[in-house]
Amino acid sequence: MQKVGTEIVMTALSPMEIRKKSDRLDTIDVLMKTSGANTISANKSSNEYILNPTHEDSVTPLVWQWIKSYKDLPISVFQFQSKFRNEARAKSGLLRGREFRMKDMYSFHRDKEDLMQYYDRVKQSYMDAFHELWLGEGTMITVASGWDFTDEFSHEFQTILPIGEDTLFIGQDKSFAYNQEVTPSQAPNLQDPNETMKPFESVFGENIVSVERLVEFFDIPAWKTVKTMLYIADDKPVACSVRGDYEINDLKLKKVLNCKTLRMMTEDEILTHTGAQIGYAGPIGLRSQIEFFADDSIANLINFECGVNQTNYHAINANRDRELPRPAEFHDFKLAKKWDIEPSSWIVYDVQPWCEIGNIFPLETRFSDIFGVSYMDETNQRQQVMMWCYGIGPSRIMGVIVEKYHDDKWIIRPTNIAPFDAMIVPATPDAFEEAKKEYLTRLDAWEDVCFDDRDLRFGEKMGDWELWGIPEVVIYGKKGREVKMRG
Amino acid sequence: MQKVGTEIVMTALSPMEIRKKSDRLDTIDVLMKTSGANTISANKSSNEYILNPTHEDSVTPLVWQWIKSYKDLPISVFQFQSKFRNEARAKSGLLRGREFRMKDMYSFHRDKEDLMQYYDRVKQSYMDAFHELWLGEGTMITVASGWDFTDEFSHEFQTILPIGEDTLFIGQDKSFAYNQEVTPSQAPNLQDPNETMKPFESVFGENIVSVERLVEFFDIPAWKTVKTMLYIADDKPVACSVRGDYEINDLKLKKVLNCKTLRMMTEDEILTHTGAQIGYAGPIGLRSQIEFFADDSIANLINFECGVNQTNYHAINANRDRELPRPAEFHDFKLAKKWDIEPSSWIVYDVQPWCEIGNIFPLETRFSDIFGVSYMDETNQRQQVMMWCYGIGPSRIMGVIVEKYHDDKWIIRPTNIAPFDAMIVPATPDAFEEAKKEYLTRLDAWEDVCFDDRDLRFGEKMGDWELWGIPEVVIYGKKGREVKMRG
Numbered sequence: 015m016q017k018v019g020t021e022i023v024m025t026a027l028s029p030m031e032i033r034k035k036s037d038r039l040d041t042i043d044v045l046m047k048t049s050g051a052n053t054i055s056a057n058k059s060s061n062e063y064i065l066n067p068t069h070e071d072s073v074t075p076l077v078w079q080w081i082k083s084y085k086d087l088p089i090s091v092f093q094f095q096s097k098f099r100n101e102a103r104a105k106s107g108l109l110r111g112r113e114f115r116m117k118d119m120y121s122f123h124r125d126k127e128d129l130m131q132y133y134d135r136v137k138q139s140y141m142d143a144f145h146e147l148w149l150g151e152g153t154m155i156t157v158a159s160g161w162d163f164t165d166e167f168s169h170e171f172q173t174i175l176p177i178g179e180d181t182l183f184i185g186q187d188k189s190f191a192y193n194q195e196v197t198p199s200q201a202p203n204l205q206d207p208n209e210t211m212k213p214f215e216s217v218f219g220e221n222i223v224s225v226e227r228l229v230e231f232f233d234i235p236a237w238k239t240v241k242t243m244l245y246i247a248d249d250k251p252v253a254c255s256v257r258g259d260y261e262i263n264d265l266k267l268k269k270v271l272n273c274k275t276l277r278m279m280t281e282d283e284i285l286t287h288t289g290a291q292i293g294y295a296g297p298i299g300l301r302s303q304i305e306f307f308a309d310d311s312i313a314n315l316i317n318f319e320c321g322v323n324q325t326n327y328h329a330i331n332a333n334r335d336r337e338l339p340r341p342a343e344f345h346d347f348k349l350a351k352k353w354d355i356e357p358s359s360w361i362v363y364d365v366q367p368w369c370e371i372g373n374i375f376p377l378e379t380r381f382s383d384i385f386g387v388s389y390m391d392e393t394n395q396r397q398q399v400m401m402w403c404y405g406i407g408p409s410r411i412m413g414v415i416v417e418k419y420h421d422d423k424w425i426i427r428p429t430n431i432a433p434f435d436a437m438i439v440p441a442t443p444d445a446f447e448e449a450k451k452e453y454l455t456r457l458d459a460w461e462d463v464c465f466d467d468r469d470l471r472f473g474e475k476m477g478d479w480e481l482w483g484i485p486e487v488v489i490y491g492k493k494g495r496e497v498k499m500r501g
Numbered sequence: 502m503q504k505v506g507t508e509i510v511m512t513a514l515s516p517m518e519i520r521k522k523s524d525r526l527d528t529i530d531v532l533m534k535t536s537g538a539n540t541i542s543a544n545k546s547s548n549e550y551i552l553n554p555t556h557e558d559s560v561t562p563l564v565w566q567w568i569k570s571y572k573d574l575p576i577s578v579f580q581f582q583s584k585f586r587n588e589a590r591a592k593s594g595l596l597r598g599r600e601f602r603m604k605d606m607y608s609f610h611r612d613k614e615d616l617m618q619y620y621d622r623v624k625q626s627y628m629d630a631f632h633e634l635w636l637g638e639g640t641m642i643t644v645a646s647g648w649d650f651t652d653e654f655s656h657e658f659q660t661i662l663p664i665g666e667d668t669l670f671i672g673q674d675k676s677f678a679y680n681q682e683v684t685p686s687q688a689p690n691l692q693d694p695n696e697t698m699k700p701f702e703s704v705f706g707e708n709i710v711s712v713e714r715l716v717e718f719f720d721i722p723a724w725k726t727v728k729t730m731l732y733i734a735d736d737k738p739v740a741c742s743v744r745g746d747y748e749i750n751d752l753k754l755k756k757v758l759n760c761k762t763l764r765m766m767t768e769d770e771i772l773t774h775t776g777a778q779i780g781y782a783g784p785i786g787l788r789s790q791i792e793f794f795a796d797d798s799i800a801n802l803i804n805f806e807c808g809v810n811q812t813n814y815h816a817i818n819a820n821r822d823r824e825l826p827r828p829a830e831f832h833d834f835k836l837a838k839k840w841d842i843e844p845s846s847w848i849v850y851d852v853q854p855w856c857e858i859g860n861i862f863p864l865e866t867r868f869s870d871i872f873g874v875s876y877m878d879e880t881n882q883r884q885q886v887m888m889w890c891y892g893i894g895p896s897r898i899m900g901v902i903v904e905k906y907h908d909d910k911w912i913i914r915p916t917n918i919a920p921f922d923a924m925i926v927p928a929t930p931d932a933f934e935e936a937k938k939e940y941l942t943r944l945d946a947w948e949d950v951c952f953d954d955r956d957l958r959f960g961e962k963m964g965d966w967e968l969w970g971i972p973e974v975v976i977y978g979k980k981g982r983e984v985k986m987r988g
Contacts, residue, residue, distance in 0.1 A: 026513070026583055027600045033538075040539045047538035048552055050587050051520075054530045058589040063599070065535055065552075085956075096513055096583065100537050102545040112550070113514045469572075 018132075018139050019090035019119050024072045026096060027063040032071045036384045042067060044099035046112075065098035070403060073120045074381040081399060083390045084124050088132055092119035094408065106177065108413030109369070115409040122382075123400045124389060133374070136404050140171060140372050147411060148419065148428040149173050149371060156182055158193035158373070159265055167196060171372035171406075175417055178369035183350055186359045192350075195265050199350035200357045201257060201311035204237045209316045212331040220326045223293025225258040228319055232330060235259075240312050240320035240332075242295040244284050244304070247273035251287050251304045255297055255320070257311035260348040267347035270307065288323040296321025297338050298329050310344035369414050372406040426500045427483035434464040437484045441472045441491030449490035505619075505626050506577035506606050511559045513583060514550040519558045523871045529554060531586035533599075552585035557890060560607045561868040568886060570877045571611050575619055579606035581895065593664070595900030596856070602896040609869075610887045611876060620861070623891050627658060627859050634898060635906065635915040636660050636858060643669060645680035645860070646752055654683060658859035658893075662904055665856035670837055673846045678855075682752050684837035687844045688744060688798035691724045696803045699818040707813045710780025712745040715806055719817060722746075727799050727807035727819075729782040731771050731791070734760035738774050738791045742784055742807070744798035747835040754834035757794065775810040783808025784825050785816050797831035856901050859893040913987045914970035921951040924971045928959045928978030936977035 015021070027048065033039040046065040050056030066072060077089055097116045104112050119136070123129040137155065144150045153173040170193060172182055183197040184190075192198070222231045228239050239258030244251065245267075252271060256262050268276045281292045287304055288295055299322045300306055312318070317331040334340045346357070352365045382388070382399040391397050412431075419426040429435055436456070440449035446467075453465040464484075466475050472491075479487045480500070489496045502508070514535065520526040533552040537543030553559060564576055584603045591599050606623070610616040624642065631637045640660040657680060659669055670684040671677075679685070709718045715726050726745030731738065732754075739758060743749050755763050768779045774791055775782055786809045787793055799805070804818040821827045833844070839852045869875070869886040878884050899918075906913040916922055923943070927936035933954075940952040951971075953962050959978075966974045967987070976983045 025600050027585070041541075042539070043541045043545060045538035045542045046535045048533045048535055048585065051532035051534035051551060052527045052529070054528070055532045055587045058530060059587050059599075061587075061599075064538060098514070098535065100542045100546050100548075112546075112548075113512050 015092050015117065015119070015139065015143075018136055019092040019121070021093065022091045023093050023095060024066075024069050024076070026066055026098065028066055028072050030062060030064060032075070033064050036071045036381065038071070039064075044101060046098045046100045067097055067099045068116075068403070068405075069093070069095075069118055070120065070377065070381050070401075074385045074387060074401070077120070077122055078385055078387045081122065081387065081389050084392060084397075087124045087389060087399070088121060088128055090119060090121035090132070092117060092404075106413065108409050108416070109177075109179070111409070114407055117406045117408055119404040121402055121404070122387070123402075124391070124397065126400060129400050129402060133402065136374070140404070140406065143406070144171065144173070144371065146428075146430050147415060149411070149414065153371065154184075154188060154191055156191040156193055156368075157196055159195045168376065169374040170370050172368040173371050173414060173418070174366055175369040175414060176367060177417055178367040180368050180370055181365060182368040183354070183356070183363040183365055185356050185363065186361045188364075194350055195263065197350035197354070197363070198266075198346055198357050199348060199354035199363070200346075200360075201260065201348065202353050202355060202362075203314065204235075205314050205316055207314065207316075211333050211336065212317050214332060214337050215330040216322055216324075217328050217330050218326055219328050222326075222328065228258070228328065232319060232328075234319060238315070238318050240296065240315070240318050242297060242321050244279040244287065244295050245271075245276055246279055246283065247271045247276050251279070251283075252307060253295060253297070253300055253304050254307045254309070254347065255312055256309040256348050257315070258319075260309070260311055260351070262309075263347055263349040266349075267307075270345045270347050290321075290323045291325045294321045294325055294327065295323055296329060298332060299323040306341065307347070308341045308344050309348050310346055311348050313344045369417075371411055371414055372404075374402060374404050377401045377403055421500070423480040425483035427485065429485055432484050433482055434484050435462040436486035436488060437464050437466055437479050437482075438488045439466045439472070439475050439479070439490070441489050445490035445492075448495075449488070452488060452490075452495075502579050502604065502606070502626065502630075505623050506579040506608070508580065509578045510580050510582060511553075511556050511563070513553055513585065515553055515559050517549060517551060519562070520551050523558045523868065525558070526551075531588060533585045533587045554584055554586045555603075555890070555892075556580070556582075556605055557607065557864065557868050557888075561872045561874060561888070564607070564609055565872060565874045568609065568874065568876050571879060571884075574611045574876060574886070575608060575615055577606060577608035577619070579604060579891075593666075593900065595896050595903070596666070598896070601894055604893040604895055606891040608889055608891070609874070610889075611878070611884065613887060616887050616889060620889065623861070627891070627893065630893070631658065631660070631858065633915070633917050634902060636898070636901065640858065641671075641675060641678055643678040643680055643855075644683055645857075646682045655863065656861040657857050659855040660858050660901060660905070661853055662856040662901060663854060664904055665854040667855050667857055668852060669855040670841070670843070670850040670852055672843045672850065673848045675851075679837075681837055682750065684841070684850070685753075685833055685844050686835060686837035686841035686850070687833075687847075688747065688835065689840050689842060689849070690801065691722075692801050692803055694801065694803075698820050698823065699804050701819060701824050702817040703809055703811075704815050704817050705813055706815050709813075709815065715745070715815065719806060719815075721806060725802070725805050727783065727802070727805050729784060729808055731766040731774065731782050732758075732763055733766055733770070734758045734763050738766070738770075739794060740782060740784070740787055740791050741794045741796070741834065742799055743796040743835050744802070745806075747796070747798055747838070749796075750834055750836040753836075754794075757832045757834050777808075777810045778812045781808045781812055781814065782810055783816060785819060786810040793828065794834070795828045795831050796835050797833055798835050800831045856904075858898055858901055859891075861889060861891050864888045864890055908987070910967040912970035914972070916972055919971050920969055921971050922949040923973035923975060924951050924953055924966050924969075925975045926953045926959070926962050926966070926977070928976050932977035932979075935982075936975070939975060939977075939982075 044067050048063045094117050098113055101112055104110055121132055144153050156170045156172045157167045158170045181194040183192045219231055225236050225239050229236050236259040237257055240255050241258050242253055242255045243262055244253050284292050320329045320332050322329045355362055379398045382401055387399045388396045416425050438449050438453045440446040456463045485500050487498045531554055535550045581604050583600055585600055588599055591597055608619055631640050643657045643659045644654045645657045668681040670679045706718050709715055712723050712726050716723050723746040724744055727742050728745050729740055729742045730749055731740050771779050807816045807819050809816045842849055866885045869888055874886045875883045903912050925936050925940045927933040943950045972987055974985045
């Protein structure tokens with residue numbers, strides 16, 4: 015880290031006012047605040063503070079004090095600090111907690127060119143750090159959503175891990191990978207193109223409102239149904255259809271609709287806008303004030319089921335260019351799943367559980383705009399400052415290492431984070447002096463060894479060696495000198 | 502620290518339940534809690550946590566897991582961590598903040614003897630650390646209150662500092678010192694013992710209720726008045742008198758009364774118990790159900806003013822053994838002030854403002870009792886574990902160092918915490934190579950030097966040298982090589 019930035023420490027608490035300024039007080043869904051825990055304390059001081067989940071709002075005004083001209087840029091600062099997030103599901107110990115350690119870094123640049131050069135250096139130093147922690151193999155940089163920060167994609171460092179909570183879609187030759195939430199995808203075709211059109215029917219089926227029930231009721235596969243969801247996108251009613259065996263990905267849909275806010279219609283709104291109760295929306299009989307969007311997964315379906323916007327009625331053997339027109343354009347807003355195809359290479363994704371161990375958010379000018387951070391260029395013109403941020407979670411990484419490197423006993427620690435490189439154990443009193451000699455010799459050679467001279471049984475000592483995840487043990491016993499390695 | 506303990510890190514958050522168990526949830530007056538900061542976050546998780554002000558409640562159950570028998574003791578663990586306290590008056594930047602860094606250590610022992618041996622080692626290592634930070638001179642171990650922790654006294658490391666917020670009362674040869682809150686004191690005698698008794702009077706004086714107004718009304722010195730305060734001590738009404746130029750020290754009074762709770766009577770209670778309105782209480786005419794306590798400051802007064810428990814009336818020229826009896830015993834519950842006398846040596850205290858830089862609390866068995874921490878001794882008997890805790894505030898120490906070591910420009914940093922030992926500055930372009938040569942030579946010798954090769958004016962570089970508090974600067978300019986030292 016010291017190759018790419020300057021270490022600082024910021025406070026965990028910050029005033030409510032700063033978050034109000036950046037308009038994030040009401041929107042960050044994991045934000046925690048502090049207050050007096052009892053009446054006496056609350057009476058002493060009624061102040062409330064934000065417990066920072068990240069530090070953009072703190073670091074931007076701080077660094078701003080040091081930026082006057084282009085000569086002061088770039089600036090990059092980092093810290094190791096506890097972060098606090100009100101996670102709904104804190105789980106897996108170190109992997110996701112409400113309190114965790116983070117190494118967060120923030121860099122400020124005069125323009126995108128300078129930023130991109132710096133970004134390459136950070137990428138390299140992150141990968142170097144992961145290699146030193148035995149996480150280099152099986153770690154790749156992926157594309158993910160920009161979270162609350164940015165409409166652009168962010169970059170994640172992901173490492174392959176069976177219990178990982180992210181699903182990665184990896185492209186050809188592992189040259190790129192997407193987090194599921196942003197994966198562009200093509201559904202594998204299940205439709206026989208030679209199937210002949212059957213006569214259209216509108217069938218009565220009371221309370222048959224989920225794909226699961228439709229599949230059962232009509233005895234058809236899920237992919238033969240068309241699922242239609244109704245949204246309000248920036249106050250505009252829209253209907254979106256996807257193949258029945260897919261879900262809609264709100265993040266992708268938001269980009270397709272190019273809207274700022276997106277929410278599902280309420281039951282009342284559905285009734286008002288379609289005339290039917292919830293569960294019967296479809297591309298047929300849709301009122302013209304509702305704009306219709308189709309996912310490309312339904313482009314080539316023949317004889318499909320869909321809603322007709324009439325309570326308890328279902329279309330069977332619907333077909334494009336017959337009961338309903340072909341939309342001018344098909345989109346991709348499905349949530350990618352296993353066997354989906356990468357649209358540009360036309361190759362099936364490799365889908366695996368991965369675990370995030372680092373990330374990079376292109377904040378661009380978002381926080382510089384809010385806090386008015388600018389600089390004077392060579393011609394004395396005031397220019398906007400570009401900002402990105404970069405994170406690694408040291409406590410999460412400890413969890414990942416334990417998950418990745420263990421045997422049936424305990425952890426196998428990467429040498430860099432083992433408490434010692436080697437432990438020297440005299441197994442019998444006779445061997446004590448000889449064992450100690452090796453200990454002292456290796457200590458003189460600046461080796462990171464420990465000598466287990468405790469008054470414990472041999473089994474207990476070996477148990478501790480395993481428990482502590484020390485890579486090497488040297489045992490001096492009746493059979494002489496014996497070396498064992500973990501991992 | 503590593504000579505006396507093992508470094509760990511605990512969490513800043515802890516569950517409400519733990520504090521409930523130690524019965525401190527409602528009593529710690531600086532306790533802070535966390536909750537969701539907005540509706541979305543609060544809906545995701547309604548959990549509330551304590552933001553630890555110290556870690557006794559966390560460390561005791563943690564260490565308990567490692568204590569089985571006497572062989573496992575002593576154990577001592579320490580951490581460097583942020584603490585959170587809802588201070589009414591957060592002030593002086595680093596000296597007292599609602600968030601601050603603390604090095605806190607907790608030691609567990611089989612008995613008092615083991616503890617005292619360990620205590621001596623900690624005292625030494627603390628003083629060593631203070632010496633390394635240039636705070637050894639002018640720092641002494643003092644006696645203070647046990648705060649929320651203990652009825653016994655605690656020990657503070659105090660350093661003399663004009664803006665210090667503690668007032669220390671230092672005894673003969675600086676061999677001991679008390680924090681004002683616990684200072685035993687004898688008031689200097691102002692009473693001429695040969696003064697003859699004057700005739701007693703009960704004088705009408707409407708609304709003359711403070712010492713200040715009495716002094717004015719009767720034209721007498723404050724020390725000729727007797728101030729009487731009414732309390733409820735464990736449900737028992739008591740009256741306590743002290744010389745008019747003193748205040749009562751509740752902490753000392755509590756020990757004199759040997760009570761658990763102590764509070765001032767309300768106006769209504771005063772009326773009920775004395776028959777007079779607030780401001781007229783006194784040793785004369787006091788109802789017998791109120792127990793009376795006298796501070797030794799009033800022991801030898803002649804012709805003094807006091808209340809007679811009658812609204813708007815005041816006793817003048819009151820005298821013991823005449824208008825009122827001599828109490829069986831005089832006590833010491835006055836708040837010590839300048840010119841007060843140390844009772845055992847009979848020498849006037851040296852009184853100065855000092856600043857706390859470390860402390861030791863004898864927790865004894867308080868937390869071991871709560872969490873049931875015990876061990877098996879050699880005879881397989883279960884025994885209580887003794888526990889003390891020890892604190893240093895690194896952020897506060899930074900503030901103390903700045904207050905103690907600065908000139909009219911900026912900080913003079915102790916070498917140990919300066920960012921560099923020396924800065925080498927080429928003042929002219931011609932001198933650049935020669936300056937760099939010295940830099941590289943000293944760098945090769947593992948010296949902690951920095952080379953200021955920035956494209957800035959000489960004045961700016963020297964300004965930064967002062968700002969950063971680097972002890973030494975070497976300037977290469979027209980006049981050759983020049984060395985300047987700070988401090």
